[in-house]
Amino acid sequence: MSLRSQLLKGVLEGCILSIINRQSTYGYELSVRLQEFGLSDVSEGSIYPILLRLQKEKLIEGTMQKSDLGPKRKYYHLTEDGQHALREFMEQWENIKLPVDNILNKGGETD
Amino acid sequence: MNSKDFIKLNNDMREKLSEENKEIYEDMLVYIRLSGNKSEQQTEEVLFELLEHLLEAQKEGKSARDVFGNDFKKYCDELIAEIPGEERSFALVFGGYIVLYFLGILSTFYGLGNFLIHQFFDVGSSDYTFSIGSGITVVILDLLILSGFIIFVLRWLKNSTFKVKKPNKWVEFLRLWLISMIFIGATVGIPIIMPSFGSEITIPVLSFAIVGIIFFIISFILNKKFRITK
Numbered sequence: 549m550s551l552r553s554q555l556l557k558g559v560l561e562g563c564i565l566s567i568i569n570r571q572s573t574y575g576y577e578l579s580v581r582l583q584e585f586g587l588s589d590v591s592e593g594s595i596y597p598i599l600l601r602l603q604k605e606k607l608i609e610g611t612m613q614k615s616d617l618g619p620k621r622k623y624y625h626l627t628e629d630g631q632h633a634l635r636e637f638m639e640q641w642e643n644i645k646l647p648v649d650n651i652l653n654k655g656g657e658t659d
Numbered sequence: 660m661n662s663k664d665f666i667k668l669n670n671d672m673r674e675k676l677s678e679e680n681k682e683i684y685e686d687m688l689v690y691i692r693l694s695g696n697k698s699e700q701q702t703e704e705v706l707f708e709l710l711e712h713l714l715e716a717q718k719e720g721k722s723a724r725d726v727f728g729n730d731f732k733k734y735c736d737e738l739i740a741e742i743p744g745e746e747r748s749f750a751l752v753f754g755g756y757i758v759l760y761f762l763g764i765l766s767t768f769y770g771l772g773n774f775l776i777h778q779f780f781d782v783g784s785s786d787y788t789f790s791i792g793s794g795i796t797v798v799i800l801d802l803l804i805l806s807g808f809i810i811f812v813l814r815w816l817k818n819s820t821f822k823v824k825k826p827n828k829w830v831e832f833l834r835l836w837l838i839s840m841i842f843i844g845a846t847v848g849i850p851i852i853m854p855s856f857g858s859e860i861t862i863p864v865l866s867f868a869i870v871g872i873i874f875f876i877i878s879f880i881l882n883k884k885f886r887i888t889k
Contacts, residue, residue: 574708574711575708575711575712576711576712576715576716579712591725591726591727591728592712592716592725592726592727593709593712593726593727593728593734594728596705596708596709596712596738597737597738597740597741598741599705599708600701600705600738600741600742601741603701604741604743610704612660619668619672619711620660620668621711622704622707622708
C-alpha cells in the first residue's frame, strides 16, 4: 500500500493519534499496534514521517524514557492540541463512515 | 538528550546491526544527515528511532527492505521533508564558528610562519604592509571559496549513498585530492595575485598570529557553549 494516497495518510494520522492517546508509546510498539489492528499492509517505516509531522504541528511530543529492559526510547504522548485534533478526526470519521459505506455498497449493487 | 548524545549512542548501537542492514542504514544515515539546513536535534532523534526499529525488526528476522520499503532514497526524502529546519540563531552560530576557525588557522600560521622565518633566516620582514581594500576582498573571497568547497564535499558525500556498484576507491581518492588541491591553491593564491587598492597600513606580522589565536579562543568558547562538534 503506497502512502502517496492522501486519504490513507489522513486516516493513519488519526489512528496514530488515537493509539498514542490510549497509552504513550514509542515507534516500534506503535507499528506493532497498527498491525495488530489489521493495518498490516502499511509499511512499518511509514509511521516515522507521520510522527515527525505530528510533532511539527505540536499535536504530539516525544520524551526519552528508559524502558523496562533495554535502551532508552522516545515515548510519544498527545498535547492538548493533539487531543483536540483527535476529537475532530473522530467526529469527521463518524460523519463520513456511514455515507461512504452506503455509497460503496450501493455502487456494488447496481453493478 | 542533546544531538551529540544521540550520535554517540547511535554509533554504539549500530554495531548490533547485521552486515546487510548496517550497510543500508548507514547509507540512509549519511543521506539524511547531509540533507541541508535541518534541525540536528530532530534529525538525530529520528535516526535513533529508525535504528531502534530496525534492531527490533532484525530480531524477528525482518530486513531493512521490509521496514523501509524498496526505495530507500524515496523513503529518506519523505522523512527529510518532515524534519523541521534548523533554528536561524543556531545556524548563525555554526556559520560563525566555521568562519572564525578557518580564519584563525590561516591567520595564526601566516603570522607565526612569517615571524619565525624572519627571526631565524632573516628572510622577509617583521612588519607587514597591506591595503585595507584588497585585504578585506581577499578574506571575503577566501570565505566564498571555503563555502564552495564545503558545499561540494557535502554534495559529493550525499551522492555516494545508495550506490549498487561501489566506485573505485583510488579514482574517488584522486578526485577528492584534486579538488582539495584546487581549494588550497586558490585560498593561498588569491592574496598573491590580488592587486592592492585602498589605503595602506603597516603592522607587525606577529599580530596576525595574535588575531588568529583570539579567533581560535572565540571559536573554542562557541563550541563549548553550544556543543557544536561534541
